Amino acid sequence: MVHAFKKNPRTYVGDPTMTWDFITLRPEIIHTFFWVQSDYGLPNGYRKMDAFPIHTYELSNKHGERHYVRFNFRTEQGLDNLTVAEAIRIQGTDLDFFNRDLYNAIERKEYPSWRVEIDIMTLEDIKHLDYDPFDVTILWKNGTYKRVQIGRVILNQTPENVFRDIEQGAFNPANLVPGIPGPIDVMSKGRRLFYLDSQNYRLGTNHNKINVNKPLYALA
Numbered sequence: 001m002v003h004a005f006k007k008n009p010r011t012y013v014g015d016p017t018m019t020w021d022f023i024t025l026r027p028e029i030i031h032t033f034f035w036v037q038s039d040y041g042l043p044n045g046y047r048k049m050d051a052f053p054i055h056t057y058e059l060s061n062k063h064g065e066r067h068y069v070r071f072n073f074r075t076e077q078g079l080d081n082l083t084v085a086e087a088i089r090i091q092g093t094d095l096d097f098f099n100r101d102l103y104n105a106i107e108r109k110e111y112p113s114w115r116v117e118i119d120i121m122t123l124e125d126i127k128h129l130d131y132d133p134f135d136v137t138i139l140w141k142n143g144t145y146k147r148v149q150i151g152r153v154i155l156n157q158t159p160e161n162v163f164r165d166i167e168q169g170a171f172n173p174a175n176l177v178p179g180i181p182g183p184i185d186v187m188s189k190g191r192r193l194f195y196l197d198s199q200n201y202r203l204g205t206n207h208n209k210i211n212v213n214k215p216l217y218a219l220a
Contacts, residue, residue: 001029028137040079042087045101047112048080054136055183068121068133070140073114073153103158111156119145134185170199170213 004022008015023033035041043049051073060066082090090097105112119140126133129144159165174192176182182192199207207213 028135031137031139039081042082042084044080044082046098047077047102047105048075050074050079051114055185055188056134057183058181060179060181066123068123068126069118072117072119072147074117076113076115076152102155106155106158109156111154113152113154115149116151116153117147117149119147121145134183136185136187165212168203168207168210168212170195170203170207170210172196172199175215 001022004018006018007013008018023029040049053071055070057069057071058066059069094100102112121133121140121144125144129141131138131141133140133144172192172195173188174182174196182188203210
């Protein structure tokens, strides 16, 4: 998908041919395409949009009980989307609109927040499904899972140094806490395998010793 949305290699300008070839030949992308083309496709800043990580995680507790979950982040600012005309105007005057809006809100102490929910299934639930809950290209069907709120995410501080605190961040998907062994889908397995090579190339082989990548807490 990433390659299909790149620019023409000869002219280096946008070319919809590759994009439409990919969309028409890979039906699993249709849902994403319709979502982007809907009213949700132009959010009015990061603060006013939901987020839905695509992977299904396995969670286990000390009793050996296993559940399969998807995480959801629901904005508490309220969903708000731009019209095409508004997006064109903003793009022509402020390419940093999303970052500026987020930064200014935090500086005003209007800390943006998201409600963290998980959709939950048991192994027994999965046995009775008529779809693959580990497929990253589909949404879980309503009525086949239980949803609970587990907390909130609040952004109350901005980085003092973007290079030090953000650009040097590795965010390796293989770094998981006990009880979360990681998603079993092929995409996640590939990311856990290959992201390390990318981070070694971008940040160096000792990137885990950079302060931003050191764990705050570690098991004894």
